[in-house]
Amino acid sequence: MKKNNLIAYLFIAPSLIIFLLFMWLPLIFTFFISFYDWKITGNPEFLGFKNYFQIFKDGLFFIALKNTLIYTLGVVPVGLLLSFFLAIILNKNLKGKIIFRSVYFFPAVVSYVVVSLAWQWMYGTDFGIINSLISMFSASPVNWLSNPKTAMLAIIIMSIWKNLGYNMVIFLAGLQGIPEFTYEAAKIDGVNSWQKLIKITLPLMKPTILFVVIIAMINSFKVFDQVFIMTGGGPGYSSMVLVHYIYRMAFQFSKMGYACAVGIIFFLIILIFTLFQFKFFKLEEIH
Amino acid sequence: MKKYIVNFIIYTFLIILAVIILFPFIWMLSTALKPAEELFSLPARIIPKHFAFENFKIAWSSAPFSRFFINSLIVALSATFITLIFSSLAGFAFAKYNFKGKEFLFICFLATLMIPFQVILIPNFIILAKLKPTCAEAFGIFLIRQYLYSIPNELMESARIDGCSELRIYWKIILPLMSPVLAVITIFSFMWRWNDFIWPLIVIDQEKMFTLQLGLARFKGEYFVEWSHIMAMGILSIIPILLIFIFCQKYFVQGISLTGSK
Numbered sequence: 248m249k250k251n252n253l254i255a256y257l258f259i260a261p262s263l264i265i266f267l268l269f270m271w272l273p274l275i276f277t278f279f280i281s282f283y284d285w286k287i288t289g290n291p292e293f294l295g296f297k298n299y300f301q302i303f304k305d306g307l308f309f310i311a312l313k314n315t316l317i318y319t320l321g322v323v324p325v326g327l328l329l330s331f332f333l334a335i336i337l338n339k340n341l342k343g344k345i346i347f348r349s350v351y352f353f354p355a356v357v358s359y360v361v362v363s364l365a366w367q368w369m370y371g372t373d374f375g376i377i378n379s380l381i382s383m384f385s386a387s388p389v390n391w392l393s394n395p396k397t398a399m400l401a402i403i404i405m406s407i408w409k410n411l412g413y414n415m416v417i418f419l420a421g422l423q424g425i426p427e428f429t430y431e432a433a434k435i436d437g438v439n440s441w442q443k444l445i446k447i448t449l450p451l452m453k454p455t456i457l458f459v460v461i462i463a464m465i466n467s468f469k470v471f472d473q474v475f476i477m478t479g480g481g482p483g484y485s486s487m488v489l490v491h492y493i494y495r496m497a498f499q500f501s502k503m504g505y506a507c508a509v510g511i512i513f514f515l516i517i518l519i520f521t522l523f524q525f526k527f528f529k530l531e532e533i534h
Numbered sequence: 535m536k537k538y539i540v541n542f543i544i545y546t547f548l549i550i551l552a553v554i555i556l557f558p559f560i561w562m563l564s565t566a567l568k569p570a571e572e573l574f575s576l577p578a579r580i581i582p583k584h585f586a587f588e589n590f591k592i593a594w595s596s597a598p599f600s601r602f603f604i605n606s607l608i609v610a611l612s613a614t615f616i617t618l619i620f621s622s623l624a625g626f627a628f629a630k631y632n633f634k635g636k637e638f639l640f641i642c643f644l645a646t647l648m649i650p651f652q653v654i655l656i657p658n659f660i661i662l663a664k665l666k667p668t669c670a671e672a673f674g675i676f677l678i679r680q681y682l683y684s685i686p687n688e689l690m691e692s693a694r695i696d697g698c699s700e701l702r703i704y705w706k707i708i709l710p711l712m713s714p715v716l717a718v719i720t721i722f723s724f725m726w727r728w729n730d731f732i733w734p735l736i737v738i739d740q741e742k743m744f745t746l747q748l749g750l751a752r753f754k755g756e757y758f759v760e761w762s763h764i765m766a767m768g769i770l771s772i773i774p775i776l777l778i779f780i781f782c783q784k785y786f787v788q789g790i791s792l793t794g795s796k
Contacts (some may be wrong), residue, residue: 252631254627254631254700254701255627255632255633255636258623258624258626258704259624259627259628261623261624262620262621262624262643262675263642263643265620266642269654269658270649270654271642271646272657273654273657274657277653277654277656277657280656280657333551336548337548339544341541341548347548348787349779349783350555351551351552352787353556353559354558356725356775356778356786357559357729357772357775358728358729358771359729360729360731360751361747361771361772364750364751364754364764364765364768365558365561365562365765365768368565368764369558369561374576374578376561376578379576379577408554408555408558412555416787420787468650469651469652471652471731471732472731472732475732475735475751476751476754490652490732493652493656494732494736497655497656497659498736503656507656510653510656513650514649514653517648517653518648521648
């Protein structure tokens, strides 16, 4: 048995080394750098909590935080309601449901870079297809991405479109886990579809719904690619989000220490969400 | 009668939504096929008057895209391969062996799911610069561990009695048994690496190392003159993923259900 013990460690070792080297060590390192002033070149200078104080004095950080919250509030409720609704419909015995599912899921497998470019082209003010469609209804064209009032909205619409099918598939998995007999019993009792949804489906789907909500919130906090490509955070700072803020601080202004401090705050925010998730889904369930 | 009306409404809705969902891709293709003079003609047409298939060729040669394509393939395939080997070994050990510190080590892996990649971006950038730490995924280890729980231990026991070494058990018995779950990991891992943007954006500074996504994003303004060329290249970059999507669809759904329902 001792021998097997050793072999188990050997089997785990490659992954463990990678995880330590590329996940845990960098996290600790981020924490350390966050107390220093460091521009990659030159010696780091110890600042204590100065970077953190600086963050709370920086209006730009709060703009980025606010934009990230707006994005989350725009994407999560609307997107998830739509996905849930779709999952309910596609869980019925419909002809061709498999085809619809694949079609709705497809945007989720394409990279953000490509879909952002496509939407950027569609959002164009003068020749964009969206404005062409709008003008068919004789409404005035919208400067989607170049107006600070609509830039974030444009990104939100595109992101809802991209993630619709992905969330739908998770909901579908949850719906399929509801045993058929619960519905059959309801049928005998003469329950209508609306009551069925409220009284049976929703309560049984609660764990799945909570899971999807938290995952969707965490993911929307990490938003970056589409913002970077479609607006670059602009116009002005109207669509700048947290990760983009970190990116700018670290790689455009070389303020590594400061960026790491923002990174730690960002990590804490995500951690809170994740702990919520673990609280709801108890560690044992994963085991 | 009522059932027909309901079905009619449902199908109308589903079809309209399908058109909306697919429209950006249709429009990409339409744009990619338009000659320059039709790009900005109003009213916009979905089917171009003249097909400009040469757009694909022009787009492909307007930047070192063959190179970028190969780079992306190398990154995605090698990272996927390493992920498969490493996580199947670790997942196997966690599922089928008892050893000291097992719980603790597993939590160490599990907890990395909480670390957003964006947070460790900077140290990874500083320490590793050119190295590629794209194989660290707890997701695979999980799936494999879960999956192996359902496989009876007797199989391994009898192999041991026959004098089979542990590595041989892994290679000859466990690995083939894992193939469905390995398929899921392969597909997701490949897709993530192929589509990854922020990491290559930060680490890669030499043009000849660019991945396809980076090439597409960086050269939007520099290399391409026309939107039709950007869209043409966008479509070409989707093809590998599209093929996987078409042929391995059931694994996509399985993967999301497996990670999603827990």
